[in-house]
Structure formats: C-alpha cells, structure tokens
Amino acid sequence: MKKFFLVLLSLGFMLTACQQEQKPENPFFTEFNTPYGVPPFDQIDDEHYLPAFEEAITQREADIDAIVANTEPPTFENTIVAYDRSGEMLSRVSPVFGGVRGANTNPRLQEIAREVTPMLSAHSNKIRFNQELFARIKAIYDQRKSLDLNNEQMRVVEKIYNDFARNGAALPEAKREELKALNEKMSMTSLQLSENLLAENNGFKLVLENEADLAGLPEAVISAAADEAAKSGHEGKWVFTLAKPSWIPFLQFSERRDLREKIYTAYINRGDNNNEHDNKALFLELMQLRRQMSEMLGYENYAEYFISEQMAENPQNVYDFFDQIWEPALDVAKAERQQMQDIIDREKGGFDLEMSDWWYYAEKLRAEKYNMDEDEIKPYFSLENARNGSFTLANKLFGLTFEERPEIPVYHEEVEAFEVFDKDGSHLAILYIDAHPRPGKRGGAWCGTYRSGSYDADGNKIAPVVTMVMNFTRPVGDKPALLSWDENTTYFHEFGHALHNFFADGHYNRTSRSVPRDFVELPSQILENWASEPALLKEYALHYETGKPIPDELIEKLNNAGNFNQGFANVEYIAASILDLDWHTTPVDADTDVNAFEKASMDRLGLIDEIVPRYRTPNFGHIFGSGYAAGYYVYRWAGVLDADAFYAFKNSGDLFNQELADKFRKYVLAGNAHWEGMEAYVNFRGQEPDIEPFLIQSGLK
Numbered sequence: 001m002k003k004f005f006l007v008l009l010s011l012g013f014m015l016t017a018c019q020q021e022q023k024p025e026n027p028f029f030t031e032f033n034t035p036y037g038v039p040p041f042d043q044i045d046d047e048h049y050l051p052a053f054e055e056a057i058t059q060r061e062a063d064i065d066a067i068v069a070n071t072e073p074p075t076f077e078n079t080i081v082a083y084d085r086s087g088e089m090l091s092r093v094s095p096v097f098g099g100v101r102g103a104n105t106n107p108r109l110q111e112i113a114r115e116v117t118p119m120l121s122a123h124s125n126k127i128r129f130n131q132e133l134f135a136r137i138k139a140i141y142d143q144r145k146s147l148d149l150n151n152e153q154m155r156v157v158e159k160i161y162n163d164f165a166r167n168g169a170a171l172p173e174a175k176r177e178e179l180k181a182l183n184e185k186m187s188m189t190s191l192q193l194s195e196n197l198l199a200e201n202n203g204f205k206l207v208l209e210n211e212a213d214l215a216g217l218p219e220a221v222i223s224a225a226a227d228e229a230a231k232s233g234h235e236g237k238w239v240f241t242l243a244k245p246s247w248i249p250f251l252q253f254s255e256r257r258d259l260r261e262k263i264y265t266a267y268i269n270r271g272d273n274n275n276e277h278d279n280k281a282l283f284l285e286l287m288q289l290r291r292q293m294s295e296m297l298g299y300e301n302y303a304e305y306f307i308s309e310q311m312a313e314n315p316q317n318v319y320d321f322f323d324q325i326w327e328p329a330l331d332v333a334k335a336e337r338q339q340m341q342d343i344i345d346r347e348k349g350g351f352d353l354e355m356s357d358w359w360y361y362a363e364k365l366r367a368e369k370y371n372m373d374e375d376e377i378k379p380y381f382s383l384e385n386a387r388n389g390s391f392t393l394a395n396k397l398f399g400l401t402f403e404e405r406p407e408i409p410v411y412h413e414e415v416e417a418f419e420v421f422d423k424d425g426s427h428l429a430i431l432y433i434d435a436h437p438r439p440g441k442r443g444g445a446w447c448g449t450y451r452s453g454s455y456d457a458d459g460n461k462i463a464p465v466v467t468m469v470m471n472f473t474r475p476v477g478d479k480p481a482l483l484s485w486d487e488n489t490t491y492f493h494e495f496g497h498a499l500h501n502f503f504a505d506g507h508y509n510r511t512s513r514s515v516p517r518d519f520v521e522l523p524s525q526i527l528e529n530w531a532s533e534p535a536l537l538k539e540y541a542l543h544y545e546t547g548k549p550i551p552d553e554l555i556e557k558l559n560n561a562g563n564f565n566q567g568f569a570n571v572e573y574i575a576a577s578i579l580d581l582d583w584h585t586t587p588v589d590a591d592t593d594v595n596a597f598e599k600a601s602m603d604r605l606g607l608i609d610e611i612v613p614r615y616r617t618p619n620f621g622h623i624f625g626s627g628y629a630a631g632y633y634v635y636r637w638a639g640v641l642d643a644d645a646f647y648a649f650k651n652s653g654d655l656f657n658q659e660l661a662d663k664f665r666k667y668v669l670a671g672n673a674h675w676e677g678m679e680a681y682v683n684f685r686g687q688e689p690d691i692e693p694f695l696i697q698s699g700l701k
C-alpha cells in the first residue's frame, strides 16, 4: 500500500515536471542528488537563484496556508511542528546563496541580492503578521503547561511564540503595517552600508614604485605585495590593500612612517570620506529605524530589545561587565604606550607615538622583550599544520576523524572538502575549508552551514554541511601558506564553531539552530586555548622544511607573547563594544554629528589618543546587520566563559579530560535545543563562571 502511494506521488511529480520544463534543470527544485546531500555547486548557475527563491517562497507560503486552513483544533504537531518544518526548499536555497555570496560574490549575485532581499523580507513579514497563524501558535502557547510536552518541545513552543511577539504580531493592524515598512527599510539600509564598506575596502591601494619605499618589510610581505600588484594591473610594482593580511604587516614592519600613516588613515576612514560611499548619514538612518522599531515593541531602545534575549539579559549588565575590565585594560595599554615611547626616545626619534605607529613599535617591543618575531614562528604554522592541529584536537577530545573528499563539488577550486566521522565511525558532517582572500570574498573569517544538522519527519538524522571561510596569507612561490600566530588562532576559533555545528542535536529547527549570541563564541574561543598548549603544539606545530616540532624556547616565548599588547587589544575592543552599545541606547536624529558622537563616547571612557576603537562607526560592519548590533560585546562576554571553561580542563590535570569533554559536547555543543545560556553552562561546569581566569588569561592581572 505504501509503495503504491509512493508511485502515485512520483507520477504526480513527473506530470508537474513536464508542464514546467525548466524546473528539473534548476538543482534547487529537488533534493540535492549529491554525495551526502551537499550543494551541487558544479550544477548551480547564478541564474538559478532567483527562480529558486521565487518558488521556495511560494512553497513556504503554501505550507503556512495549510497550517492555517487545518480545520482540526491546533495541536503541537499540526501547528508548532508544521510551522517549524515549513519552507524546506527555502532552507535549501537560502544558505547556499548566502554562503556563496559571502565567499565568492560577483556583480550578478549582488544584483540578485538586491532583488531577493526585499522579497524575503516581505515574505517573512507576511508570516510574522499572519494573525490566523499567530492565533494557533498562541493557543498552543497558552495551554503549553497542560500539554505534557518534554523540555525540548516546551522550549520550541516558547521560542516560536516569542519570535512572533517580538516581531509585533500582537500589535494592532496599523502598527503592524508600520513595522513591516520599517523592517524593509532596515534591511535595505544595512545592505547599502555593507556595499559601501566593500567599495571602500576595494577603493584604496597603496601602490609603491621604488624599492626605497619597502624599507623594513620582510621578504614574504614584499612578494605578497608584488603578487597583489601583478593581479591588479601594476606589474613590477608593489601593492598594499586595506585587507588585514596586507595592511597589518605593512604597519608592523615598514620603516616609512609617512606611508604607515597613509595606509592606516585610509583604513580607519573607510566610510567616512564624504564621497558616494560615505556611511555616516545612512548609519544614522539605521539607528533611528532600529529605535523606532524597538519602541513600537515596548522596549526602551534597540540594545534592550536585543540583549533581553541573550545570556546577559540587559544592557546595564554589559556596561557593568566592561566596568570590571576597562580600567585594568587601560592601565596596561598606557604602560605599553610608555614602553614604546621609550624606544622612540632611545632612538632619538624626536616625535610622540601616534596611532599609526603602534603596530611598528609594538613589533619592536615584542622583538626586544620576547626576542621573537613573527618570521621566527611562521615556519611552524603552515596552513596544513593549523588544520592538522584542529583535527587532532577534535580527535583527542571527541574521537572525531577526518578524510579529504576531492570528489565533492565546491564553489571555487581553492575550497577543500572533508568528511567528518564520529567516534563510532559513523558519518557526522561535511566540512569545507576556504582559506585565502579573493576579490569577491568578504573580509574576516567565519563559519557557516550549507545545511544544518536536523532530523527528517521519520526521525532520521540529517547530517550538517559546514564551511569555514578565512582570508589567510597565501602561499608565496614554492613555500606553503605560512600563517601568523593570529591567523593560526583564528583557524582554531572557526574550527570551534564548526564543532558546534557538527554536534548540534535537536528535533526542531528553531531551537537546535539558535544559540544566544553571547554564548555562541564559547565553543570557538575555548579552542584558542588548546592551540597554544605545549602538549598540542608539539604535535601540530612542525617546521615546514625540517618537520621538527616547535622548540620549547619558542613555545615559551609564544606563551609570554600571549600577554603581549593585551592592553591595546582589550582597549580597542572594549572601545568598539561601548561605541556599539552607546549607539544602540542613545536617541539620535538626522542632525547628529556621527564623529562628534563617537568622540564624546570615547572621551567618556577616557580612551587615549593613540588608540582608535577597533572599528569606527562608518566602517563597523559587524553592527550594520542585525547579527552583532548591540552585540559586539559578546566576544569578551564569551571570553569569561571560555577562560573559566578551559580552566576546568587545566585544573583537572588532564587537558583532554574525557569526562569533561563528554559534558562539554553534551551541554555546550549539542544541547542547545534543551538548555540555553547559563543553564547549559552550569550543567557542564557545575557552577557559574568566575571572572578571575579571564583577567589572568588576558594579562590584565
């Protein structure tokens, strides 16, 4: 009987297919017919996205209509589960489009994004404001305590209800219309801000023609600049850009103070050049829209709105949190400034340290105090070593193994694909690694999914497809890509996010895929701790030529250097976090002077002139979208968690303590569907986090 039904179904599909001929050619229209269900990148054409989005939206609307049209009274299954599973095709096309657009965009994809963004936001508004749907969800929410739901089911009911309430479903109709318009405006404004920033990033090049301009630069930095010149039509010259792997080494090593100032000024002024890509007015517009939206929903401001869903609960808790570390950090930064000024004076430089000098003298200080420079370290940290180190760590803690799968289609020839196996040898996930910068790749490093782990309707596990994207130093000549210590650490960081994605285990999309923002950096940041532990370094940090493990004295220097420049690092970071919070708690209007606001905010903190917030307002890409708006603080918040959590391993006397690793996997990495924030943490750790390990780890104590 079941077989017969299936035949009928597929016949039905064929009939539909004949009527609409183009559909089978568009790979998004069916489940991906690929190994492990990965996206068929080799068959996806840019022109597939738009029709796929259109169809996916239509299908999801039909799913929602079916929930509403159900004549049965609302139940957990026919309403909550049905809603949670709606839009299967959309969850196929959206992550692929988003992933490729971040890692490998082109003008056509940008154009499609402009078309799709308002479509998607109109679509989600339509659902958010669907009163009949909300009424059914509310009915379940109101009777949830008498429905005999388990913990995971209870949480999904509450989360979904709360999503609607926070989006204004309970508002009167006229207000709902207003909110819809606001949402659309906000997403277009965010998009424009990001596009301006991309244009500003690409719009500046420091082109050097004379060898004298290269004074002080290491050979590897010079050849990378020559490669960049060749790629950008300046053959025979040297080009430095506003990408971090380009401008940071230039600032660290160039003896040309004038040129250092030139490139750094260009970097910090992105979006603030009063040209067609200026972001100041647009940013103010976004701040006003966000405030309007928050007020309509009953929150005082956007920070209240955002943080109420986080582990921190409210903005004041975040301000208080930074209060505890700002002064110690600033004191350390001032001491660093003095040490650098001493070098300048000793060299009879005859000038005061300025912000564009910081990296150069920090590098000298590093060499002087720790007798270590990046070039001494880099040969031990090839890209391959970073990968092996991460894989080894995952094996020691969780028993995972990895195998390269060259047959898996990728979206760019540089991307590598791996299959991940669980402790028992079963398939756990697919992992893509995309390591180097390209035009069309967003700056920075991130981890995402092309498919989240979940269960199908029959309860079969669907394995996640995960991606790590970075902008790391390229191989130069016949040398492998040799990473800076910072890049190596970032590798482990992103790999921590990947582990979180491998393990996330829940039956409902809403709860298994979402983690509070101030918790989500715990799995990534804790891995950075292992990256610098001698026990692991000896296994993965092998010289790329001799194969010899990193010597003890270098490890010692590396770990001393871990505390180096931490005053600066913490101060520039906290300054940006406070700037973000100030923008999202303070009312502004179109006449607000963005730069004056920024200055007042920093003056209140007592920020010193030699340090600029890590991101200035017009180029603060993290807060243009909703992801980290009023939430840039989350990295340090999670820093307290990760330092405390790692201390548990260290204090147990076994860095790879299996009992702790099992708990960490269960409560922190896999258990988001069941426990959240502090509850998850306390389940793992047995107590709330303590701030001490963080202060010590950050060199602030």
Ligand SMILES: [Zn+2]
Pocket: 493, 497, 521, 524
């Ligand atoms: Zn992260």
